[in-house]
Amino acid sequence: MKKLLFVCVLFFISSSLFAQVNPNYHVEIVRDSFGVPHIFGKTDADCSYGLVYAACEDDYTTVQWGLLLARGKLGLTMGIEGAKIDYAVQLLGVPDFIEKHYNDLSPETRKLLEAGAAAGNDWAKKNPDRLFFKSLLPIRPTDFIAGYMLSMALMTGVDGAIKSVVGESMPTIEYNKDARGSNALAMNSNITADGNVYLDCNAHQPLEGPMSWYEAHLHSDEGLNILGATFHGAVSIFHGTNENLGWAHTTNYFDAIDIYQLEPDPKKKNHYLVDGVSNKLEKSRAKLTVNLAKHRDKHKFILTIGKKKWWSMYGATYVNKKGMFAIRLASNMTVKSVEEWYKMNKARNYTEFRQALDIKGIINQYVTYADRFDTIYCVSNGAMPVRTDGYDWNSTVPGNTQKTLWTNFLSHDSLPHVLNPKCG
Numbered sequence: 001m002k003k004l005l006f007v008c009v010l011f012f013i014s015s016s017l018f019a020q021v022n023p024n025y026h027v028e029i030v031r032d033s034f035g036v037p038h039i040f041g042k043t044d045a046d047c048s049y050g051l052v053y054a055a056c057e058d059d060y061t062t063v064q065w066g067l068l069l070a071r072g073k074l075g076l077t078m079g080i081e082g083a084k085i086d087y088a089v090q091l092l093g094v095p096d097f098i099e100k101h102y103n104d105l106s107p108e109t110r111k112l113l114e115a116g117a118a119a120g121n122d123w124a125k126k127n128p129d130r131l132f133f134k135s136l137l138p139i140r141p142t143d144f145i146a147g148y149m150l151s152m153a154l155m156t157g158v159d160g161a162i163k164s165v166v167g168e169s170m171p172t173i174e175y176n177k178d179a180r181g182s183n184a185l186a187m188n189s190n191i192t193a194d195g196n197v198y199l200d201c202n203a204h205q206p207l208e209g210p211m212s213w214y215e216a217h218l219h220s221d222e223g224l225n226i227l228g229a230t231f232h233g234a235v236s237i238f239h240g241t242n243e244n245l246g247w248a249h250t251t252n253y254f255d256a257i258d259i260y261q262l263e264p265d266p267k268k269k270n271h272y273l274v275d276g277v278s279n280k281l282e283k284s285r286a287k288l289t290v291n292l293a294k295h296r297d298k299h300k301f302i303l304t305i306g307k308k309k310w311w312s313m314y315g316a317t318y319v320n321k322k323g324m325f326a327i328r329l330a331s332n333m334t335v336k337s338v339e340e341w342y343k344m345n346k347a348r349n350y351t352e353f354r355q356a357l358d359i360k361g362i363i364n365q366y367v368t369y370a371d372r373f374d375t376i377y378c379v380s381n382g383a384m385p386v387r388t389d390g391y392d393w394n395s396t397v398p399g400n401t402q403k404t405l406w407t408n409f410l411s412h413d414s415l416p417h418v419l420n421p422k423c424g
Contacts, residue, residue: 021122022118024118025049025050025115025119026041027039027040027041028040028050029050029053036215037050037216039051039216039218040220042220043220044108044111044342045111045112045114046220047218047219047224049119050119051119051216052115052116053123054216055216055234056120056127060123062208062209063233064131065077067120067136067139068132069146069147069210070089070143070146070150071146072085072090072095072288076290077291079290079291079292087288087307090309092316092329093311095142099142102141102335104336105335105338105339106339109338109342113141113144113338116234117140117143120139124136124139147234148234148335150331151211151231152337152363153329153331156256156330156331157256158327158331161257162327165259165320182203182249184199184249184366185198185199186199186369187376188370188420190422191423191424197374197376199241199369199370201239203248203249211231212231214232215228216228226242227240235338235342236342236345237341237345242348244347244348244349244371244372244373247344247368247369248367249365249366249367251365251366252365252381255394256330256331256383257327257328258385258406259326259328259396260314260326260328260396260397261323261396261397262281262314262317262323262325262400264323264324272312272324274399274400274401279312281324282310283310284308286308287304287306288305289304290302290304291303310324312399314326315327315328315332316332328406330363330383334360334361336361340359341362349371350369354412360383360412362381362382363382363383364381365382367381377419377420379412379417380417385406386409391403
């Protein structure tokens with residue numbers, strides 16, 4: 001049997017029984033000489049509780065930034081610029097979608113989210129002076145889902161799409177394809193001198209801020225044993241290794257977002273035509289809270305404002321001087337990224353790992369994989385829309401026919417991939 005090798009030099013200089021603050025969770029946190037938390041629990045949910053609690057201990061500021069993003073409350077700390085992001089969160093319909101689809105998640109996954117929320121609330125109660133705003137409490141399981149969905153949306157370039165619609169700079173979406181890329185290498189016995197399997201990865205995340213990595217090790221009596229990196233406040237590992245396998249993510253740039261121009265119904269206000277049939281444009285208001293004080297860490301001058309938002313059969317819609325424009329993307333159509341990562345954490349072999357990828361909750365990101373059984377695999381993973389031929393999908397797409405309304409995605413086996421190449 002081959003070995004999956006990864007270098008891990010640890011000197012445990014701090015071993016302490018976790019201060020029990022919630023009788024529902026039983027966790028021990030052991031920190032090595034680098035300060036990395038090794039979290040031991042009876043259940044997987046115990047580990048999620050410990051992971052969120054440890055992240056709060058280490059960088060509560062970054063955890064709260066993620067919570068502000070998920071809640072659509074960045075305007076409280078970033079003023080008008082933050083409120084623009086908050087508007088995007090509400091425009092994409094993320095809170096409403098989560099409310100409708102939260103129970104699509106398995107009971108096991110919901111337990112992880114409930115544990116993470118409990119940890120965040122317990123930490124806040126013990127450290128009330130560290131909380132940005134009391135209105136952030138209580139933390140809810142759905143807050144984690146919003147964070148996952150918005151992270152996926154940002155990675156597919158939704159910020160550029162929204163700016164082009166709101167700023168009236170259609171028709172094209174620009175992706176920054178010249179940015180420095182991340183790296184991942186998997187090598188098996190076909191090429192390695194010692195016959196072992198190696199996985200090497202560098203995701204090139206920033207050193208600080210909401211998109212920086214947080215390293216941890218999770219071990220439960222239910223079979224969880226994963227070491228790797230995640231975002232601050234997440235409930236599982238995003239990118240790591242267990243005793244059987246490992247994987248890395250790097251960013252891919254397939255076309256994941258489309259902008260549609262709707263055809264207004266000349267006979268009915270706030271209506272649009274699709275295949276000659278009139279449809280009502282759903283209209284509501286985003287509620288935005290903006291802190292206008294210059295020194296927002298010390299002073300508060302909070303203003304609550306409303307801004308119009310719309311929804312059509314194509315998705316999030318914005319009305320500007322040029323017309324009605326809808327933004328369609330997969331990241332606000334699923335809540336299951338958290339479940340997919342959890343299943344990847346628990347996978348024991350390639351078959352189980354592939355079953356996790358079939359969930360299609362992670363709507364973009366390459367996956368480079370290796371396991372102790374000499375299997376290596378790479379896939380340009382994601383929710384790639386099945387689009388109708390005959391339209392210029394690199395430009396604004398007609399929003400007056402259901403022919404352009406994609407609802408399906410390529411099967412996982414249809415995505416660009418390679419399994420056990422002969423070159424190793």
